[in-house]
Amino acid sequence: MVKQTIQIFARVKPTKKQTAEYFVDCEEQGGSLEFVVPRDLADGVINNKRENYKFRFQKVFDQTANQEEIFEAIAKPVADNVLAGYNGTIFAYGQTGSGKTFTITGGAENYNDRGIIPRTLSYLYQHFSKDSSMIYTTHISYLEIYNETGYDLLNPQHEASRLEDLPKVTIMEDPDQNIHLKNLSLQQSANEEEALDLLFLGDTNRMIAETPMNQASTRSHCIFTIHLCSKELGSAMVRCSKLHLVDLAGSERVGKTGVGGQILTEAKYINLSLHYLEQVIIALSEKNRSHIPYRNSMMTSVLRDSLGGNCMTTMIAAVSVERKNTGESISTCRFAQRVALIKNDALLNEELDPALLIVRLKKEIQCLKEELALVTGEQRSDKLTQEEIQQLEEQIDVYLEDPDSEVTLNLGPDMRKIQFCFSLLKNILLTFTTMHFSLSVLELSVSQQEAFEVFLRDHEDRLSIENNRAVLQQRSVFTLCSTSFILYLFVLFCLGVAGNLMPSESDSVEERILNQIEEEKKHYKIKSGCLKGLKTEIEHLQLLHEKLKVKLQKDFENWWTQEGARLKVLFLYNMHNMVCHFYGRFILTDRDRISTKKSRKKKKHIK
Structure with a gap:
């Protein structure tokens, strides 16, 4: 102030x-x-102003x-x-x-x-x-x-x-x-x-x-x-x-x-x-x-x-x-x-900012309502609304993601929310266990990409696939060169290459142009025929390659399923041994503790 x-x-x-x-x-x-x-003289001799x-x-x-x-x-x-x-x-x-x-x-x-x-x-x-x-x-x-x-x-x-x-x-x-x-x-x-x-x-x-x-x-x-x-x-x-x-x-x-x-x-x-x-x-x-x-x-x-x-x-x-x-x-x-x-x-x-003050007062009102419901035993509807379920799911996500070990899950006195959250946590735990098991199986084996490379190395169709791939690459390169050459001939013809040739003294210009055009036609027909044959061969090779690819994929899936089952049995066997070993130590520890207490009582009684 x-x-x-x-x-x-x-x-x-x-x-x-x-x-x-x-x-x-x-x-x-x-x-x-x-x-x-x-002073004003009109006021007379006495003037107190x-x-x-x-x-x-x-x-x-x-x-x-x-x-x-x-x-x-x-x-x-x-x-x-x-x-x-x-x-x-x-x-x-x-x-x-x-x-x-x-x-x-x-x-x-x-x-x-x-x-x-x-x-x-x-x-x-x-x-x-x-x-x-x-x-x-x-x-x-x-x-x-x-x-x-x-x-x-x-x-x-x-x-x-x-x-x-x-x-x-x-x-x-x-x-x-x-x-x-x-x-x-x-x-x-x-x-x-x-x-x-x-x-x-x-x-x-x-x-x-x-x-x-x-x-x-x-x-x-x-x-x-x-x-x-x-x-x-x-x-x-x-x-x-x-x-x-x-x-x-x-x-x-x-x-x-x-x-x-x-x-x-x-x-x-x-x-x-x-x-x-x-x-x-x-x-x-x-x-x-x-x-x-x-x-x-x-x-x-x-x-x-x-x-x-x-x-x-x-x-x-x-x-x-x-x-x-x-x-x-x-x-x-x-x-x-x-x-x-x-x-x-x-x-x-x-x-305080009125907007923030309103938010705080709403939270306070909600807490007071929950406390009142807990004290008076106020009856609530049996089912949670879709909005309440969504809010609880978001609360569970925030609770699980928070690294602070002292964080709490504030659900209020509503047993419906508490039971729902317990059920939700149980489902999350089961899902996590299943995922953990699957990840453990994958960790015991190699990745799927590496497994595919191992499988392909010993497959009977590996050489056929590699040969087809090499032939396809060769034919593709040849097709590209032939196409470029034909395009060159076409451009050369359009630009009038024959007109640029120097005419000799014995031949006229018209004869030289006609001869050149005939030669270019022959080359064009030869190259076009080669391209048609290459096209047919490439289409056939692509079809064979796709069939081998589909067969190889089915064979790998069958192999991967059998390998996964074998790894699963191996994992369960190892988990069983580990659990038995853990509980064996736990029971042994309890027995030692019991025997220790008995020996202490016996010594005390002797004294």
């Missing part, structure tokens, strides 16, 4: 208008923001601070804690137009204007890609609270034209006072691109209304939540944490903004919810306060863990230093000072 107060930071919005007199003091151990309010208002923060970011500095100092430490398994919350508080949305979400004009949400997503997914020892899964939710009604901004219906088209989110509380948000969807994001698409979808569905004070002021509270689960490879423990990134609606004085109608109603709801938030903060800062009014508003109910619970929380006080906004800025800083008094007890959200 980590006990930590809520960290508070201040950020001054840049402005080109006339500013109030303020001072930013940055120190190593923190920073301070001081406002100077001059303070002139200086000084507030302490963890750090104060002046007008020149950029988005990268904000992320590194505020969001990155919280993201690291979330990666370690702790819940985290970052929320921005301040009046309308003080730069809360720019700080949390960012601007849309430049890439460097990205806010805390997109930068945190990028930081987390970069960490996932570098850390190969962990398995990470992320889900994202985006909740909007408008006029005390919750809406799911990540509804799959992209074409929602009105806020009322989005699903309404309601709060439910279990007996342990844990908050559950009904109808709030959790969208899984496998990479940074998918997460940013969800952020864009939520921002598109977000309710925007214009006020004279801020033409892009958000009129609702928005909570962007990253749910992160991490697990080491091969580990049964899983860590599940969440990070709330909250953009609160701006507080404002209705008379100052000059709004009416629907906008006035919105402002009342916003101010009321912020008032309830302030009540919760005040109650938490009081030591002896027993009741904390979380249920007064939906926002304080959702942020219950973030305020005085299991969470590491950070607040960003967004202030505007324009002279006309000095009062609201001082009020924001006062609120931050009260928030800094709240202590949270952050716990490491680590638990």
Whole structure:
């Protein structure tokens, strides 16, 4: 458990208008923001108003601070804690137009204007890609609270034209006072691109209304939540944490903004919810306060863990230093000072993997059922199911293959399973004995291949088989050569060999070609006749070889059967002698032991 107060930071919005007199003091151990309010002469001679208002923060970011500095100092430490398994919350508080949305979400004009949400997503997914020892899964939710009604901004219906088209989110509380948000969807994001698409979808569905004070002021509270689960490879423990990134609606004085109608109603709801938030903060800062009014508003109910619970929380006080906004800025800083008094007890959200936990509980339930059946004598059906038989056969296989001598066969109190396993083991033993006998017989003799070679060496048809094999090889080689020669003649004829011969002076070219063709025809007829004769001879030799082969196989099988029977009788004879010899020694040993005991008793009696 980590006990930590809520960290508070201040950020001054840049402005080109006339500013109030303020001072930013940055120190190593923190920073301070001081406002100077001059006395008003209209109040008369007696003026008890303070002139200086000084507030302490963890750090104060002046007008020149950029988005990268904000992320590194505020969001990155919280993201690291979330990666370690702790819940985290970052929320921005301040009046309308003080730069809360720019700080949390960012601007849309430049890439460097990205806010805390997109930068945190990028930081987390970069960490996932570098850390190969962990398995990470992320889900994202985006909740909007408008006029005390919750809406799911990540509804799959992209074409929602009105806020009322989005699903309404309601709060439910279990007996342990844990908050559950009904109808709030959790969208899984496998990479940074998918997460940013969800952020864009939520921002598109977000309710925007214009006020004279801020033409892009958000009129609702928005909570962007990253749910992160991490697990080491091969580990049964899983860590599940969440990070709330909250953009609160701006507080404002209705008379100052000059709004009416629907906008006035919105402002009342916003101010009321912020008032309830302030009540919760005040109650938490009081030591002896027993009741904390979380249920007064939906926002304080959702942020219950973030305020005085299991969470590491950070607040960003967004202030505007324009002279006309000095009062609201001082009020924001006062609120931050009260928030800094709240202590949270952050716990490491680590638990056993639910899948493994289910497996363990199922085994435990099965063991309890078997123990109960053994005690109560519960009657079971007479026959085992096919599934139970298959499981028992697998258990027997694992039991016999395990080299550990201390391994046990856990069958429970079911006598049907015990009897079945005894029967199965008996069959395995009989089969093993038969196989052992057969293997022993084979070991006493030579292998079947070696036996066949011995048998063939003395067989009467061995010479005939060898002669036929030699003649077949000779004829096959001759056939291959003859075929190649005929193919050569055919190619030679096609290429016009006769045309390539140099004609003599006395013979014409046509006569030489005709003579050459006649010669090639004679050679072709001779070779073709030889091939036909070889074909007939080879077929006859193959037939004789197959007949001898079949006869030789039958003769060997008969011989092998007789030889096996002889070896079997020899093996049984040797086994009989060995058993008789063993039991003879065993009986002799028992007799010696008995005689030894008698002699000892006799000696003791004599003494």
